[in-house]
Amino acid sequence: MDGARMWHVFAGGNDFQWCFSQVKGAIDEDVAEADIISTVEFNYSGELLATGDKGGRVVIFQHEQESKNRPHLRGEYNVYSTFQSHEPEFDYLKSLEIEEKINKIRWLPQQNAAHFLLSTNDKTIKLWKISERDKRAEGYNLKDEDGRLRDPFRITSLRVPVLMPMDLMVEASPRRIFANAHTYHINSISVNSDHETYLSADDLRINLWHLEITDRSFNIVDIKPANMEELTEVITAAECHPHQCNVFVYSSSKGTIRLCDMRAAALCDRHSKFFEEPEDPSSRSFFSEIISSISDVKFSHSGRYMMTRDYLSVKVWDLNMENRPVETYQVHEYLRSKLCSLYENDCIFDKFECCWNGSDSAIMTGSYNNFFRMFDRNTRRDITLEASRESSKPRATLKPRKVSTGGKRKKDEISVDSLDFNKKILHTAWHPKDNVIAVAATNNLYIFQDKIN
Amino acid sequence: CQEMGFFLRHFIESEWEPLHVCSAAAAVVLGLCLEKLQHYQAGVELSLRRSVLLINTLRQIQEDMQSDGMGTCTSEVLLNSSHADSCILRDDVREDMVVTCPGCAEGDGDTLSPPLSPEFPSQEANSSSEQQKSLPAATINAFSDAVNAMGYLSDLALDDIFEDIDTSMYETSDLPSAWAAGSLWPVSSCLMDMNELDHIMEILVNCRGFGVTQAVRSDSG
Numbered sequence: 001m002d003g004a005r006m007w008h009v010f011a012g013g014n015d016f017q018w019c020f021s022q023v024k025g026a027i028d029e030d031v032a033e034a035d036i037i038s039t040v041e042f043n044y045s046g047e048l049l050a051t052g053d054k055g056g057r058v059v060i061f062q063h064e065q066e067s068k069n070r071p072h073l074r075g076e077y078n079v080y081s082t083f084q085s086h087e088p089e090f091d092y093l094k095s096l097e098i099e100e101k102i103n104k105i106r107w108l109p110q111q112n113a114a115h116f117l118l119s120t121n122d123k124t125i126k127l128w129k130i131s132e133r134d135k136r137a138e139g140y141n142l143k144d145e146d147g148r149l150r151d152p153f154r155i156t157s158l159r160v161p162v163l164m165p166m167d168l169m170v171e172a173s174p175r176r177i178f179a180n181a182h183t184y185h186i187n188s189i190s191v192n193s194d195h196e197t198y199l200s201a202d203d204l205r206i207n208l209w210h211l212e213i214t215d216r217s218f219n220i221v222d223i224k225p226a227n228m229e230e231l232t233e234v235i236t237a238a239e240c241h242p243h244q245c246n247v248f249v250y251s252s253s254k255g256t257i258r259l260c261d262m263r264a265a266a267l268c269d270r271h272s273k274f275f276e277e278p279e280d281p282s283s284r285s286f287f288s289e290i291i292s293s294i295s296d297v298k299f300s301h302s303g304r305y306m307m308t309r310d311y312l313s314v315k316v317w318d319l320n321m322e323n324r325p326v327e328t329y330q331v332h333e334y335l336r337s338k339l340c341s342l343y344e345n346d347c348i349f350d351k352f353e354c355c356w357n358g359s360d361s362a363i364m365t366g367s368y369n370n371f372f373r374m375f376d377r378n379t380r381r382d383i384t385l386e387a388s389r390e391s392s393k394p395r396a397t398l399k400p401r402k403v404s405t406g407g408k409r410k411k412d413e414i415s416v417d418s419l420d421f422n423k424k425i426l427h428t429a430w431h432p433k434d435n436v437i438a439v440a441a442t443n444n445l446y447i448f449q450d451k452i453n
Numbered sequence: 454c455q456e457m458g459f460f461l462r463h464f465i466e467s468e469w470e471p472l473h474v475c476s477a478a479a480a481v482v483l484g485l486c487l488e489k490l491q492h493y494q495a496g497v498e499l500s501l502r503r504s505v506l507l508i509n510t511l512r513q514i515q516e517d518m519q520s521d522g523m524g525t526c527t528s529e530v531l532l533n534s535s536h537a538d539s540c541i542l543r544d545d546v547r548e549d550m551v552v553t554c555p556g557c558a559e560g561d562g563d564t565l566s567p568p569l570s571p572e573f574p575s576q577e578a579n580s581s582s583e584q585q586k587s588l589p590a591a592t593i594n595a596f597s598d599a600v601n602a603m604g605y606l607s608d609l610a611l612d613d614i615f616e617d618i619d620t621s622m623y624e625t626s627d628l629p630s631a632w633a634a635g636s637l638w639p640v641s642s643c644l645m646d647m648n649e650l651d652h653i654m655e656i657l658v659n660c661r662g663f664g665v666t667q668a669v670r671s672d673s674g
Contacts, residue, residue, distance in 0.1 A: 184501055203501040232509055234502045253502055286482045286513060290506045340478075344485055349503050 018398045019451040020391060021075030021436070024061070025444040027389065037440035039427055043107040043115065046431040049077050049438055050117060051445055052102025056086035058119055058172070060130060061445075075436045075449030081130055083172035086121040098123055104189050106198070108211070116175070118198060122185040125200055127176035127211060135163040181207050181217050188238045194245040201238035201250060204231075208262075220268050221250060221260065236294050236351075243303045247272075251308055255292030259319065275317050277324045287339045287348065295351035300360040301432075307363055309354040312336060314365050316377070329375045329382065332367045334405045334416050347421050357430045366425030369414070370441045371401055387425060387439045387446040397451060479514045486511050 025035065034055025041050050049061040061077035089098040101121055108116040114131040139161045144150050184203035191198045199220070200207050206221035221238075225231050238250035246262045258271035279288065291311035299306045300316075305326070308315050312333060315325035331352075335342060342348040347368070354365040366372045367384070375382045384401045391398060404413040427440040435450035486507050 187502075231505060234505050236502060253505055286479065286510060286517075289509050289513070293502070293506060340481070343482070346489075349500075349506070 017451045018385060018437075018448045020393065020396045020398065020446070021449045022077065022447040023389065023392050023444055024059075024077075024079075024447075031443045035443040037427060037443060037445060038102050039105050040429040040438050040440045040445065041105045041107060041117075042429050042431055042438070043117075044109050044432060046433050046436070048080065048107070048115060049429070049447075050105045050107070051438075051440065052085065052105050052119060053443075054099070054101040056084055056088070056100030056102060056121065058083055058085045058102060058105065058117075058128070060172075074434060075447050077447060081170040081172050083128070085119045085126060085128065086124065089123075103186055106189050106191050108191055109195055111195075118189050118191065120186050120189050120200065123179065123182055125178040125186065125189060125209075126174050127178070128172050129175045130170060130172050132168060132170055134166060134168045136166050137161045138164045176211065176214050178209055178214050178217070181209075187236060188250075190238060190240040190248070192240045192245050192248075193243050197245070199238060199240060199248060201235050203234040206235065206238050206248075206250060206268075218266065220248075220262060220266070222267065222269065237297045239297055239299055239306075241303055242299050242301060249297055249299070249306060251294035251297040253293040254289065255294055255310060257294065257297060257306070257308060257317070273319070273322050275322045275325075277315070283336075285339065287343060290343070290348050291339065296353040298354060298356060300356050301358065302360055305360065307354055307356065309352050309365055311348060311350075311352070314354050314363060314375070316363070327377060329363070329373075331365055331373050332371075332403070334403055335368075338416065342421070345421065347424075350424060350426060352424075352426050353428065355428055355430045358432045358434070362430075364428050364430055364437060366428055366439070368421050368424050369419040370423040370425060371403075372425045372428055372439055385448075387441040387444070387448075389444075392446075395451070398448065479517055482510065483514050486514070 025037075032055075034053060034057075036054045037051050038054050039050075039052040042048070043050070047063045049063075051059050051061075053059075059079060060081045062080035064076040064078055066074065085102060086100040088100045090096075091098055099122060102119050103122065104118075104120050106118045108118070110116075114129050117128050117130070119126050119128060138145065139159050141155060141158060141161075142150060178200070182200065182202040182205070184205070186200055186202050188201040189198060196212075197208055197210050200209065200217075201221075204222065204224040205219055207217040208220045209217045221235070223233065223235065232254075234253045236251050236253055238248060241247035241249075247259065248262070249257055249259045251257045255276070257275040259273035259275070260268035260270075261272045262268060264270070264272060279292070294308045294310050296309040297306055304319060306317050306319065308317065308325075309331075312335060313331055314329050316327040316329075318326045339348060352366050354363060356363055361378055362374055362376050364372060364374045370387045371384050372387065373382060373384055384403070385398045386401050399412075402410075402413045403419070404410060404415050409415050423441065425439055425441055429438045431437065437448050439446045439448065489507055490504070
């Protein structure tokens with residue numbers, strides 16, 4: 001797409017709008033737990049879009065090729081491959097179920113015709129190869145077409161097998177299984193820019209793996225205290241720098257981010273940089289720590305900035321400035337007065353993720369009531385949109401939503417009390433090169449695109 | 454346990470002056486904390502992130518309650534944490550409060566440590582000999598109960614399970630102390646760093662499956 005438009009997601013007043021493209025998943029009101037989407041990720045080209053769910057399945061969608069007759073297919077994706085990535089397991093020692101839920105999916109940069117991705121549940125990371133097959137060999141000498149051995153007496157001449165075309169088949173095969181390295185729950189995986197290694201983080205440790213080696217990994221961060229009773233902080237997310245393969249960051253439940261340089265030491269117990277914003281004493285409450293816990297951290301594509309999501313806000317940090325973020329955006333500040341209820345119903349522990357657009361000029365993150373928010377970094381404009389079936393007519397423009405914050409509720413506004421906290425958008429993804437976004441709303445995946453006027 | 458309920462109700466129903474309001478909010482949050490910890494005790498593997506945040510919140514309330522006594526806790530804390538419409542004024546929560554404390558489930562009406570971890574020294578209880586003077590005894594009990602609730606695996610008789618297995622070679626340096634101290638976190642000290650043991654267990658279970666499970670049962674029984 002043209003780069004200029006990419007830079008101005010909100011520019012030009014109302015001439016830029018988002019419109020509905022597709023919705024995937026059942027319409028049924030009764031949602032099976034296993035169908036709830038738990039992660040969404042575009043590959044590097046944006047041609048493929050992967051989702052993982054609580055049932056351990058991975059569904060990959062492929063971008064529909066545009067044609068001159070149908071130029072509006074930018075945001076249309078069709079199922080490419082579906083496979084069971086993880087199965088439920090049982091930890092006999094702890095007498096605990098290991099859920100099959102896919103916590104994260106990360107694509108590897110494409111290097112040949114096949115695609116590779118990493119998927120992880122709480123304990124085990126798997127490397128999957130997704131490849132196409134549209135030909136099969138026929139005319140073997142010793143076996144017939146069904147694979148049975150031929151009667152040797154009937155083989156009277158040698159023949160050369162030939163490749164015959166067949167219906168396209170997409171195969172997903174597990175290539176590597178990285179197990180037994182995490183005692184706690186894996187919350188992040190991140191492929192390094194060297195394309196050879198990746199890191200995996202759980203609540204207390206971060207391990208570095210080589211993609212080819214499954215029987216060992218290097219522990220690069222370990223915050224487990226000798227006495228677990230002294231534990232006051234856990235790792236909530238971690239990511240490799242997009243360009244410098246020696247640099248990674250991890251966020252904590254205390255709202256801080258540590259940047260580590262693997263060149264400094266094998267075990268990065270000492271951080272190189274420590275990002276923390278001083279707490280505003282006027283907004284201190286019992287829930288201060290819970291809401292400052294960082295649920296996601298993402299480097300910008302440029303590698304200059306990183307973005308963190310806490311319960312109420314999203315912050316953009318310049319890697320060169322540790323004492324405060326350069327930008328702070330309120331996601332749903334109106335919930336501050338509801339924290340006690342959100343604590344009571346456990347929503348306060350929800351882990352919202354966040355993502356950058358392809359040019360780092362805009363960011364997106366989710367909220368409740370199937371609302372999601374976008375912030376334009378240049379104009380500081382923000383918009384609230386809703387993923388709902390009501391507005392899911394083809395190419396229908398999404399109407400901006402507004403939540404009334406105290407005082408009198410205006411027309412078209414939604415009051416805070418009528419927000420549905422069971423409908424939450426935790427996972428979103430932005431196409432790396434186009435204004436196409438994927439938004440996971442419970443068991444449905446919505447795809448939206450910008451409207452060209 | 455009844456003491457605990459009384460303690461919470463006392464705070465909620467006492468006069469709504471700023472200082473007390475603060476305490477009431479603290480009591481509500483405290484009650485919910487305990488309820489959540491109690492809930493997780495029922496065999497659900499709780500997320501470490503959640504339990505750390507809950508325990509830190511408990512600790513903060515503990516600090517706030519102490520400073521409350523010295524008059525530094527103001528109604529602003531409440532206003533920031535829970536608006537007028539929040540749950541602290543709701544009747545159903547008050548009812549909940551009374552049944553939230555750990556120990557109720559066992560029906561022993563006793564706020565002492567659960568049977569299988571009698572020597573368990575919670576950090577709160579240990580570090581709070583001075584606090585015990587300034588805080589109602591029920592509060593201290595509530596904290597140690599909560600901490601005990603977190604360590605529900607600590608009452609698993611591991612020694613029984615591994616009676617026939619020499620586990621000494623699998624013990625890492627932090628294990629003995631962790632076992633002796635009991636565990637703050639359900640899936641923590643006592644079972645951590647035992648990937649090797651996991652692996653052996655996996656082999657045993659895979660090879661003999663049912664048989665091992667039976668043996669473990671009869672051993673521990």
